[in-house]
Amino acid sequence: MYVTLGELFAQTVRKFPKREAIVDIRRNLRLTYEQWDTEVNKLANALLASGVQKGDRVSTFLFNTSELATAFFACAKIGAIFNPLNFRLKAQEVAYILEDAKPKVVLFEKMVQPHVASIQADFPHISFWYINEDTPTYAVNYHERVKIAPSISPQIQVSENDIYAIMYTSGTTGKPKGVMHRHRDMVEQSLICHSIMRIRETERGLVTAPMFHCAELHCCFLPRVHAGATNIILHHFDPKEVLEVIEQEKVTILFAAPTMWNMLLQERLEDYDLSSLRVGLYGAAPMAPVLVKECKERLGIDLIQAYGMTEMGPAVTFLLEDEQFTKAGSAGRPCLNHEIRIVRPREDGPSDPDDVLPPGEVGEILVKGPCMMVGYYNREEATTKAMYKGWYHSGDLGYMDEDGYLYVADRVDDMVISGGENIYPREVEDVLYEHKGVLDVAVLGEPDEKWGEKVIAFVVKKDPNLTTEELEEFCKNSDKLAAYKRPRAYYFVDSLPRNASGKIQKFLLRQRVREAANIIEGELR
Numbered sequence: 001m002y003v004t005l006g007e008l009f010a011q012t013v014r015k016f017p018k019r020e021a022i023v024d025i026r027r028n029l030r031l032t033y034e035q036w037d038t039e040v041n042k043l044a045n046a047l048l049a050s051g052v053q054k055g056d057r058v059s060t061f062l063f064n065t066s067e068l069a070t071a072f073f074a075c076a077k078i079g080a081i082f083n084p085l086n087f088r089l090k091a092q093e094v095a096y097i098l099e100d101a102k103p104k105v106v107l108f109e110k111m112v113q114p115h116v117a118s119i120q121a122d123f124p125h126i127s128f129w130y131i132n133e134d135t136p137t138y139a140v141n142y143h144e145r146v147k148i149a150p151s152i153s154p155q156i157q158v159s160e161n162d163i164y165a166i167m168y169t170s171g172t173t174g175k176p177k178g179v180m181h182r183h184r185d186m187v188e189q190s191l192i193c194h195s196i197m198r199i200r201e202t203e204r205g206l207v208t209a210p211m212f213h214c215a216e217l218h219c220c221f222l223p224r225v226h227a228g229a230t231n232i233i234l235h236h237f238d239p240k241e242v243l244e245v246i247e248q249e250k251v252t253i254l255f256a257a258p259t260m261w262n263m264l265l266q267e268r269l270e271d272y273d274l275s276s277l278r279v280g281l282y283g284a285a286p287m288a289p290v291l292v293k294e295c296k297e298r299l300g301i302d303l304i305q306a307y308g309m310t311e312m313g314p315a316v317t318f319l320l321e322d323e324q325f326t327k328a329g330s331a332g333r334p335c336l337n338h339e340i341r342i343v344r345p346r347e348d349g350p351s352d353p354d355d356v357l358p359p360g361e362v363g364e365i366l367v368k369g370p371c372m373m374v375g376y377y378n379r380e381e382a383t384t385k386a387m388y389k390g391w392y393h394s395g396d397l398g399y400m401d402e403d404g405y406l407y408v409a410d411r412v413d414d415m416v417i418s419g420g421e422n423i424y425p426r427e428v429e430d431v432l433y434e435h436k437g438v439l440d441v442a443v444l445g446e447p448d449e450k451w452g453e454k455v456i457a458f459v460v461k462k463d464p465n466l467t468t469e470e471l472e473e474f475c476k477n478s479d480k481l482a483a484y485k486r487p488r489a490y491y492f493v494d495s496l497p498r499n500a501s502g503k504i505q506k507f508l509l510r511q512r513v514r515e516a517a518n519i520i521e522g523e524l525r
Contacts, residue, residue: 257502313371
């Protein structure tokens with residue numbers, strides 16, 4: 001028998017009523033678990049009073065806020081389906097999700113208000129709740145609604161098998177799909193992450209990665225609530241502010257995508273007291289070994305890598321602290337009660353889970369575990385394809401070594417085939433990251449009349465004087481990169497397009513190549 005997320009929260013409140021639960025830096029707000037429970041109950045009752053019933057969707061279009069954290073558990077208590085939206089989405093992207101999910105209520109804030117204003121008239125059935133002052137005429141004020149609501153715990157029967165959330169995929173290749181998870185899926189995920197990071201009630205975790213994404217929400221925020229620890233919420237990621245808050249709040253644990261860790265390393269770390277920081281979790285995208293080494297040396301912390309996907313809750317493997325160098329480049333081993341298979345990819349349909357490849361051979365990564373999604377919302381055909389024969393077909397390419405460690409090569413769609421040879425962009429990216437003048441890099445394939453495809457690299461400079469010739473010479477001299485894998489063109493860019501989880505949106509880079517075909521090599525801006 002599994003508890004629901006609402007019951008999980010109630011248990012923590014009973015055990016640690018006076019312990020600090022939430023610190024919202026933006027609002028200068030500090031709440032104990034007892035005080036936070038009152039806020040959760042009031043929001044839950046406010047939603048009920050507004051007509052939200054069990055099974056209805058409640059969307060949040062928010063940056064990291066205590067209101068989002070409160071909505072998470074308020075929905076859980078009344079059986080409403082939590083639907084957090086990516087705050088980076090533009091108006092029409094939000095409209096697509098609202099049309100698909102059909103929420104009863106949308107919570108939103110000042111930073112996204114222009115996008116909501118431009119589409120709200122198309123959704124007269126939705127009640128828009130604004131969390132800041134100066135509420136727009138088409139919306140109601142969140143805090144006024146909550147203030148007048150009763151603080152008693154709502155008595156709604158919620159089952160472990162009820163849908164807890166619909167979380168839309170990041171859309172690295174196209175339109176996002178709504179991933180449905182049950183309460184029990186996330187309780188299981190919380191327990192797994194809790195044990196891997198050895199989370200104690202004295203932990204002080206910093207929430208700076210997006211809370212609408214399952215990496216932060218399910219792997220970090222929720223396990224800390226489960227343990228009775230403190231969550232310190234930063235509205236959005238800013239490297240200097242992150243370092244200041246670590247020092248001021250004595251933060252012990254932090255999750256950040258590799259690009260965020262990289263940005264922290266560009267700051268003057270010696271100006272801050274970071275001695276409280278115990279564990280750093282990274283995931284959502286691979287981290288080059290050279291960056292792992294620099295994080296460990298300059299921050300003096302233990303690093304843990306998680307690999308996964310929204311459809312799996314998300315974590316399916318972990319690479320632990322003592323494995324960062326002995327198994328460099330690996331995503332780790334399957335976590336508790338999870339199974340991974342590497343199978344032969346098929347072009348005419350889903351890969352067969354029984355066509356398993358031997359260790360060392362690259363194939364599609366298939367996963368099975370207790371946190372696997374129920375399916376995609378309103379996407380029966382996509383669900384059937386993705387969960388063929390009971391396994392989630394990730395679309396990622398990788399291999400297992402003899403010790404059972406997973407190595408993720410790339411997405412099936414991102415593999416470059418040049419002259420009949422398979423080239424995995426990640427291995428080229430890892431080499432380029434070793435150049436001191438490179439801050440960020442993405443490698444992909446470009447059509448080529450002679451070879452079918454050629455390797456190209458988008459590079460964000462750390463050294464403004466970095467040249468194409470210098471990178472070409474660096475790759476030529478590397479003993480880690482065969483000649484046919486070397487980039488044949490370098491495009492210097494100010495930044496790389498990434499989704500909320502830190503994954504590079506390579507389909508946007510391909511689009512830029514097509515649109516800028518007439519721009520001189522090395523000068524794409």
